[in-house]
Amino acid sequence: MLTWLILLPVVGTAVIALIPRRRTELHLPLGTALSILPLALAIYVFYVFKPVPGYQFTEFQPWYEPWSIAWNLGIDGISMPMVLLTTILVPIALGASTRITDRTKEFVLYTLLLEAGMIGVFLSLDLFLFFVFFEAILIPMYFIIGIWGSERRVYAAMKFFIYTAFGSALMLAGIIALAITHSQQFGTTSFALFDLMNLELGLGAERWLFAAFALAFAIKVPLFPLHTWLPDAHTEAPTAGSVLLAGVLLKLGTYGLLRFNLSLFPEASVDAIWIMGILAVVGIVYGAAVAIVQPDLKKLVAYSSVSHLGFIVLGTFALTSGGLQGAVIQNVNHGLTTGALFLLVGMIYDRRHTKQIAEFGGLQKVMPIYAGFFLFMIFASIGLPGLNGFVGEFLVLVGSYTTLPVLAIVAASGVILAAIYLLWAYERVFTGIPDKDENKVLSDLSVREVSLLAPLATLVLLLGLYPNILLDKIAPSTEAVLDHIEASTDYVVPEPGRLGDVLVAKPLMAEGD
Amino acid sequence: MATPEISWIAILPELVLALGAAGVLLVEVQWKPKATVLGGIAGVALVLAAAFSIAQWVQAGDAVEVGTPGNLVVFSGLVVMDGLAVFGRFGLLAVTGFGLLAGWRYIEGLGRRGAETIALVLLATAGFSIMVAANNLVMMFLGLEVGSIALYVLAGMSRERARSDEAAIKYFLLGSFASALFIYGVALLYAGTGEFEILGMRRFLSQFVVFSPAVILIGLGMVIVGLGFKVSAAPFHSWAPDVYQGAPAGLVGYMAAMAKIAGFVAIARILLTGLSSLDANWLPIVAGIAVLSMTAGSVLALVQEDVRRMLAYSGVAHAGFIMTGVVGGSTEGVLFYLVVYALQLVGSFAVVAVVSGAANSESDLGAYRGLGRRSPRLAGSFTVLLLGMAGLPVTSGFIAKFGVFAQAWSSGFEWLVVVAVVASVIAFAFYLRIIVAMYMDEGDAEGVEVPGTIGWVLAAAVGTTILWGILPGSLLRLAANALPL
Numbered sequence: 001m002l003t004w005l006i007l008l009p010v011v012g013t014a015v016i017a018l019i020p021r022r023r024t025e026l027h028l029p030l031g032t033a034l035s036i037l038p039l040a041l042a043i044y045v046f047y048v049f050k051p052v053p054g055y056q057f058t059e060f061q062p063w064y065e066p067w068s069i070a071w072n073l074g075i076d077g078i079s080m081p082m083v084l085l086t087t088i089l090v091p092i093a094l095g096a097s098t099r100i101t102d103r104t105k106e107f108v109l110y111t112l113l114l115e116a117g118m119i120g121v122f123l124s125l126d127l128f129l130f131f132v133f134f135e136a137i138l139i140p141m142y143f144i145i146g147i148w149g150s151e152r153r154v155y156a157a158m159k160f161f162i163y164t165a166f167g168s169a170l171m172l173a174g175i176i177a178l179a180i181t182h183s184q185q186f187g188t189t190s191f192a193l194f195d196l197m198n199l200e201l202g203l204g205a206e207r208w209l210f211a212a213f214a215l216a217f218a219i220k221v222p223l224f225p226l227h228t229w230l231p232d233a234h235t236e237a238p239t240a241g242s243v244l245l246a247g248v249l250l251k252l253g254t255y256g257l258l259r260f261n262l263s264l265f266p267e268a269s270v271d272a273i274w275i276m277g278i279l280a281v282v283g284i285v286y287g288a289a290v291a292i293v294q295p296d297l298k299k300l301v302a303y304s305s306v307s308h309l310g311f312i313v314l315g316t317f318a319l320t321s322g323g324l325q326g327a328v329i330q331n332v333n334h335g336l337t338t339g340a341l342f343l344l345v346g347m348i349y350d351r352r353h354t355k356q357i358a359e360f361g362g363l364q365k366v367m368p369i370y371a372g373f374f375l376f377m378i379f380a381s382i383g384l385p386g387l388n389g390f391v392g393e394f395l396v397l398v399g400s401y402t403t404l405p406v407l408a409i410v411a412a413s414g415v416i417l418a419a420i421y422l423l424w425a426y427e428r429v430f431t432g433i434p435d436k437d438e439n440k441v442l443s444d445l446s447v448r449e450v451s452l453l454a455p456l457a458t459l460v461l462l463l464g465l466y467p468n469i470l471l472d473k474i475a476p477s478t479e480a481v482l483d484h485i486e487a488s489t490d491y492v493v494p495e496p497g498r499l500g501d502v503l504v505a506k507p508l509m510a511e512g513d
Numbered sequence: 514m515a516t517p518e519i520s521w522i523a524i525l526p527e528l529v530l531a532l533g534a535a536g537v538l539l540v541e542v543q544w545k546p547k548a549t550v551l552g553g554i555a556g557v558a559l560v561l562a563a564a565f566s567i568a569q570w571v572q573a574g575d576a577v578e579v580g581t582p583g584n585l586v587v588f589s590g591l592v593v594m595d596g597l598a599v600f601g602r603f604g605l606l607a608v609t610g611f612g613l614l615a616g617w618r619y620i621e622g623l624g625r626r627g628a629e630t631i632a633l634v635l636l637a638t639a640g641f642s643i644m645v646a647a648n649n650l651v652m653m654f655l656g657l658e659v660g661s662i663a664l665y666v667l668a669g670m671s672r673e674r675a676r677s678d679e680a681a682i683k684y685f686l687l688g689s690f691a692s693a694l695f696i697y698g699v700a701l702l703y704a705g706t707g708e709f710e711i712l713g714m715r716r717f718l719s720q721f722v723v724f725s726p727a728v729i730l731i732g733l734g735m736v737i738v739g740l741g742f743k744v745s746a747a748p749f750h751s752w753a754p755d756v757y758q759g760a761p762a763g764l765v766g767y768m769a770a771m772a773k774i775a776g777f778v779a780i781a782r783i784l785l786t787g788l789s790s791l792d793a794n795w796l797p798i799v800a801g802i803a804v805l806s807m808t809a810g811s812v813l814a815l816v817q818e819d820v821r822r823m824l825a826y827s828g829v830a831h832a833g834f835i836m837t838g839v840v841g842g843s844t845e846g847v848l849f850y851l852v853v854y855a856l857q858l859v860g861s862f863a864v865v866a867v868v869s870g871a872a873n874s875e876s877d878l879g880a881y882r883g884l885g886r887r888s889p890r891l892a893g894s895f896t897v898l899l900l901g902m903a904g905l906p907v908t909s910g911f912i913a914k915f916g917v918f919a920q921a922w923s924s925g926f927e928w929l930v931v932v933a934v935v936a937s938v939i940a941f942a943f944y945l946r947i948i949v950a951m952y953m954d955e956g957d958a959e960g961v962e963v964p965g966t967i968g969w970v971l972a973a974a975v976g977t978t979i980l981w982g983i984l985p986g987s988l989l990r991l992a993a994n995a996l997p998l
Contacts, residue, residue, distance in 0.1 A: 021889075064986040066993060067919075103886075128915075132906035139905060142945070146953045154953045158945060165941050169934035173918070176930065180923045 031108035053480035072126035077477030093240035110140035156236035167219035174212035210268035220253030224283035234302035239346030284310035288417035315396035322399025324478035330392030362434035388463035520587035526562035530639035533558025541628035600995030601645035612767025615863035619763035637663035641775035680759025695739025701732030711787035744776035757825035766862025770855035806833025807936035841920025860974025882956020909981035
């Protein structure tokens, strides 16, 4: 079944490839329709997914035995939300791409290939396979930014590619090192995540390997100070590219840190709590501060991503139940809200061909529905209680207060800064009287555009009001990660960091608030 | 002294190729047929050579199974029929076939001189083929020279272009210099060990303790330098960009790939079998050459404005990556890499030949601007090949790189692998420059028609690049079984 999750987009590309190039009117609608298929399958997986620790629906097929590489797939509470998020965002991103009229066929092909790669990353339990997907994603994304982006697209695409490729190259060396260490200790090479989790690495080697993996993922996240590729890539990418970049590609980094760094190098992870935590918090504050002064709406959202993803990294390295659960659910939240914000920026760009905040003003009067959606997503992004952002940020802050209290307090300021830059931007763009003539004649959202935003808004509200629909399925897997760390190191999650502590001693939770 | 027994099967592939070359020339003189007929003769020779190679492969497998590998050393130790030789020859034959197809339009355009070209190609293949099967170093030298001299002439085939003449002269002078170094090294190895045979050297070194190995080591160094020239490893690569740029576009891929395959099989055979006990001495040299080639090749390729020169420097970088596999101490990764890279190289130069056109004009990067829009298939094929050479996943290039890196890491050369992965990221940048030109720059590159023969070459090169990227086992298993004696 999981194989089909990866193969359905590939089948989609094959179908699109067969459609002649001159039938341009068919490519986009058909591509969007085809990308519904993986979504349907992902929803089914979500539905039958049991809230238990460990991987479900595992598949194993040797790929090349002498190297012991295998088509080894599985899904757990950490990867399931990511797969769901990916399959939700791809049809929306394609649906939002009607402005792409040049080489539509290739655009749809690359997007579907990108989807296959992204799902593959989340499902791989074999490090070789994981790396193949992780690196293969660069190719379609490179083309999406480089061909359909705005003026400085070539520069941005190149920067994106080289930055991320550099990080993953060192990770490749790390993967080779792990497999060979396995053959030294157990007689056979292995790339399976389970096997490699049991290696006796020694602290020195473990730290190096942790660094190699963390570098690859930190560039992807991106963690301060490795974030410089992100604003360029985001600003230049077409709307669909930005949505998928912010929605899913950045999550490959946070997902990788959670899945691989914590599990493979528990000792080094425990040592790195402070370093990673500080980098995360610097990112939160720095991203927010830079976002405040951005004159470009898209860049503002891009820098807000740097800030928001800091929360996810902080939660991951808090090494508490709350932190990890918050990190996982915040991955989803950020994908939904930032994805939606990029869509919204794209929609106004389609109408006005500018993203400069100063060019707008008073749009509320002209485009009330648009303004409504924008405000709603801003509130979600700030973390207004009742919307999804609140759940994730709250869990992260509570979770990290137990282990990294100082950082949690500083990070909380990021929430306030988010309110400042987002609401200020809203004020400048939407409130007041429309004084520019171009702004007075803007048309409000079409039915198509509303139908793209509505599902995201619904999910934002659903996850805000009833997060347990997801958290119940996440929790067993994040607890398993903590169990593994506790079993293989001296680290003990301080009270009340574990889920059990919180459930028994509810009042303590209030302190972390 | 008894007459040495003659094992025809061992040299039949080379005999067929040489006879094919002679046949092409004779038929041309006698009947002056159409070029297609001559091509047909060459094709038959290649197919027969491949068939005899399969017979050798079977025989080699049998001999290893029943424990009489000694039977595979024939002609009094001049030639071996081991897996390495057969696999190497298969690579050479495949490259020759595709190389002829890729250069077919050029060969046809040469008119009556087309026959010479075909004959030279077959002779070069025969020479390199004997080189990969040679056990005796003098035999290896003969093969090397037969092959190299044919390549020198091929480089100068376009007599009307000054660049072609320059390429031929440069290639000839530096190549002869390299050959001289090689044969001098062989002489010193003989002085030190009393053996010309690679297997004999291994025997000698395992039986005797060499107290003053200076002579052997100098000989070893010279052999490495000589072969390093042939595979265009840095710092012996200076001829490569000029030759790649000057030689006829249709033939460059063939020429470069042949020299790489034959040179590296020879390096692997000499270092990994004959002189494997001296590895403490040659490992640092080879590792140093690998580092220089990878970094210099990748960095210099970045600043080129001509696609052929770019591919030449990328070839230098690839020589470094393959050297990493030699350092890893196993032929499996090296052989896989060689075949994969050779096919991508032939395919890439087939694209260059199409874009440069029948006029065989320059291959400036500007000629590729906007190619993605005008000739989507051609640009798409080139993109896959470039991504394959860059070593991105889902292409065979990734598996190849992974194989040699893993091997080097497990032999304790972790630092070399780290250098190699960084160099491969630098290399991404210039492969991407070509892709940028094709897809992201608006240019006036004209749509070009792809001749049928080149279409076949591209289909094969692109097909294998993706096939071996997804199912590498089909080729890796063969490479793993292609062991030297």
